[in-house]
Amino acid sequence: MEYGYTISAWPAADPVTCAGGIFTECSNGPQQPAFEYLVKVLKPGDSLVIPSLSVFGSSLAKVCEKWNEVENKGATIQILDFPDGISQLSTASLGRVFNYASETIQTRLKLNQQAGYERAKKNGKHRGRKPLEIPRSFGLLQKQYKAGTITARQAALQLNVSVPTFLRWLKNDESKATGKKERGCEQ
Numbered sequence: 001m002e003y004g005y006t007i008s009a010w011p012a013a014d015p016v017t018c019a020g021g022i023f024t025e026c027s028n029g030p031q032q033p034a035f036e037y038l039v040k041v042l043k044p045g046d047s048l049v050i051p052s053l054s055v056f057g058s059s060l061a062k063v064c065e066k067w068n069e070v071e072n073k074g075a076t077i078q079i080l081d082f083p084d085g086i087s088q089l090s091t092a093s094l095g096r097v098f099n100y101a102s103e104t105i106q107t108r109l110k111l112n113q114q115a116g117y118e119r120a121k122k123n124g125k126h127r128g129r130k131p132l133e134i135p136r137s138f139g140l141l142q143k144q145y146k147a148g149t150i151t152a153r154q155a156a157l158q159l160n161v162s163v164p165t166f167l168r169w170l171k172n173d174e175s176k177a178t179g180k181k182e183r184g185c186e187q
Contacts, residue, residue: 035066044074051080053101054108063101134169135159142170 023034042048048070050056056066070077082100117127141155156166 039069039073042070042073042075046073046075047078048075049078049080052104052108053079053082053097054104056101058105058109060098060102060105063098063105132161132165138169141166142173145170 023038038048053063056063067077081104120126138159141150141158144150145152145155152163152166156163159166
């Protein structure tokens with residue numbers, strides 16, 4: 001008999017779906033009742049089809065654990081997105097399997113992380129520290145600095161910022177005035 005196993009990203013009313021030989025988890029958490037039930041019904045000679053090796057877990061230890069559970073039942077495993085050239089899994093090709101598993105897990109984690117960044121950006125949250133607002137007194141201190149009556153250090157102390165911050169504000173202000181985009185600065 002051929003069975004399928006996958007993990008759905010969409011929450012459902014029933015966290016476990018077992019219909020027509022297809023076993024679906026709606027969570028990749030520590031408790032996976034659909035997988036446990038699948039292992040109970042597997043018999044020697046059965047075949048398990050999974051979309052990706054990453055459905056077995058997000059760590060190599062989890063993948064190996066579930067792989068061994070299926071193999072101990074005498075079932076074979078078919079992975080749909082497996083790279084070409086690996087059709088029969090033997091001890092010799094096991095190293096390639098684990099390299100592939102590691103790569104797919106890392107890819108999935110990066111995609112999930114990127115999706116999280118996009119959601120945060122949509123909600124108005126951005127990575128990193130918020131830039132300091134330029135105080136009103138900057139314009140006067142900028143004129144005094146350019147005239148040579150005060151130093152950058154004195155101006156920065158009066159603004160309560162570091163000297164590099166004061167100089168960066170000067171550079172950005174000059175690039176806005178001339179229309180030239182300074183290297184490494186965004187307008």
